[in-house]
Amino acid sequence: MDRLATLDLFIRIVDRGSFSAAAAACGVSRPVATAAIKALEQRLGTRLLHRSTRHVRPTEEGAAYYRRCVAILADLEDADRGASGAVAGLLRADVIGRLARMLLLPALPDFLARHPALTVHLGEGERFVDLVREGVDCVVRAGNLPDSDMIVRPLGVMEEVTVASPAYLARYGTPASPEGLGGHQMVGFVSSRTGLSLPLEFTRGDEVIEVSLPARLLVGGVDTYAEAARQGFGLVQVPRYGFVEDLDRGTLIEVLPDFPPTPTPLSVLYPSNKQLSPRVRVFVDWLMESIGPRFHQNADDP
Template structure:
């Protein structure tokens, strides 16, 4: 294995915390990965990785070496692109599933046309992943963000609505205000971050108020919550774009429109301690352009 490949492999082992995961990412065998790192440590005359049965982490020398390798490989990628070489490699992105299917996927042919040498690994999730540990370059998340050492780039704001099915409203009535929810039910959504049920939110002249009303159904998936609303199982709140087709066809009805939920900020995040490779930078620029256009089209 040549030196450049060995450096790339070493960085991936540090980021993934696993020889097996790093070997899989770079399409090499586990024994070949182990042998390459051992040869690298022998050449340098120092141990770079501390191995245990569950995890691999860099030693103090290994962390310094990782940071230096990161600068070298990023500079090399930038040099290649400056001289006219096409960008190549895989960008690992993690985002909310519906955003991936509704916004990113339809636009990816344009991205691939612009950058034919780039591939995208698109993961789906709600939690704030450990980017280094899981080998992710950047994530797109909605809502308030916990304190972290990641850099945050705002993408825009998702406007939220409260909806219910016609059948549900025929049975329970149409509430006139947030204080008119006696006898109503909500579809309780369990946050993957806090493991708590999210209350319904309403913006009033006195500020934001929250209401926890009875719920017979508790869900932890956004798609399940939307489908439950269609089936008449309770009031639900989510970004308006999630319900656009249902609101047009009459499958769902917006209620309490004078008391909208708080809007949800959408953000792009990446590690502050990692130099952005050109391939990641062009994806992030493209994504910000894409979401900027989306918000222009979906602002009430």
């Protein structure tokens, strides 16, 4: 393998944590990949990878070399893009499922038409993935994010609503204020980061009121959370954009509209490499252009 092909192979091994997966992605056999990395380590005079039966991870020197390799190949892609005007290859993005289905997919043909040599692998998830280990280029996530070394670009904020089914409200009544929620139930949404059920939030002016109600049902997915509300299991708080049809049809009823939940930030995150891949750059720019305007922008957005 030539030096550039070896660099690409090394990056894929680190991204995927696997010689076999990286070799398959590069179109070479596992023995060829093993020999190429061994020759690379001999040439550099240092060990780049820790190998085990289950996983491959970079050494400290390997991690530093990985970052340099990513920057080098990104520079080459930039040069090619400047010469040809094309962005090519595979872009892996992980997006909140409902956002992907309702907003991203309808707009995606425009993005693919702009970049005909680019292929998009669109994953759906709520959890905070390890972008480097799992080989994901960027993620779109909602909520206040934990500290990390990722670059965070705000897309906007999502208006949230408190809703319940007509059957639930017929049984438990319609509250007039957060203080009137005694005797009510909620569907517990379990945070993937903390493992705890999130309280309901209501605002009164600048005051944020948190209310934890009894929950006979706990869920960990947004679609199940919404369906549980339709089935009358309790109150839930969801982004308005995803439930306009439910509200229009009356399958869900907005509750306490004068005390709305705090809005939820929506962000796109990607690794803080010195040089951003052209594939990621054009995708992030497109998200800002096509998805961002759907939501109110933060006052401190760039």
